[in-house]
Amino acid sequence: MLIDAHCHLDFPDFDADREAVFDRARAVDVRHFVVPGTTRARWPNVLALGERDDVSVCLGLHPYFMEEHGEGDIEALAQALDDHPEAVAIGECGIDARFTGTLDAQWRLFDAQLKMAKTRDMPVVIHCVHANDKVAKRLRQLALPAGGLIHAFAGSPEQAKNFLDLGFMLGLGGAVTFDRAKRLHRAVESLPDGGYVLETDSPDMPLAGHQGQRNEPACVAEVCRAVASLRGEDFDKVGTDSTATVRRLFDLPP
Structure with missing residues (x-):
């Protein structure tokens, strides 16, 4: 059994055929899906999906959508977590250094969510683009007790080790399927069996050969094959290791 550890199935990209997307995933033995929140306005859609077994x-506030976040969103997040104890983590939150004009605001929002995760002893799901070293430094300062997930990791073996040493797992997705991603490939080869999870980031991050197409959770099986090839392991071992790590990280039932 496979788990897609990060997929945005609440996005409108799936409104026309969401149930068919679940069916295609189940057909390749993807049986569970972790859906992160991105904006306060979308939390109800995320929570509605969470009613599925x-x-x-x-639940979190994503740095890509800074223009959609407003006054009182952090307080609203705290209340939503109180009201919905079924949420398994805070996120997706983090830093996207491509957007230099909002970086200061991103750090304030990220910091507030990290402190909330520490207070609540919850894992945190982190979006980290062109900011691995700075994010790792902040995580080291805060020493979050429940760790979390560095979603869509694309860094070096050294950066991978830094995050692992801080109690964070690394999310491996479509980027591993590209031949040009040599640094990431070296990182994947270096990871311990319990140091990574498989994900798609659907509908984004399409795999090699599928550029320009909508990504979906069924593709996590192809990610699994790519990771298995890089690590010199078989498909079933990689899938089993990833599934066990997702369950442990998010305290999911067996």
């Missing part, structure tokens, strides 16, 4: 949810 095969979906676990996170």
Whole structure:
């Protein structure tokens, strides 16, 4: 059994055929889905998906959508977590250094969510683009007790080790399927068996050969094959290791 550890199935990209997307995933033995929140306005859609037995949810405020976040969103997040103890993590939150104009605001929002995760002893799901070293430094300062997930990791073996030493797992997705991603490939080869999870980031991050197409959770099986090839392991071992790590990280039932 496979788990897609990070997929945005609440996004409108799936409104026309969401149930068919679940069916295609189940057809390749993807049986559980972790859906993170991105904006306060979308939390109800995320929580509605969480009513399914095969979906676990996170709630957070994503740095990509800074223009959609407003006054009182952090307080609203705290209240939503109180009201919905089924949420397995805080996120998706983090830093996207491509957007230099909002970086200061991103750090304030990220810091508030990290402190909330520490207070609540919850894992945190982190979006980290061009900011691995700075994010690792902040995580080291805060020493979050429940760790979390560095979603869509694309860094070096050294950066991978830094995050692992801080109690964070690494999310491996479509980027591993590209031949040009040599640094990431070296990182994947270096990871311990319990140091990574498989994900798609659906509908984004399409795999090699599928550029420009909508990504979906069924593709986590292809990610699994790519990771297995890089690590010199068989498909079943990689899938079993990833599933066990997702369950441990998010405290999912067996």
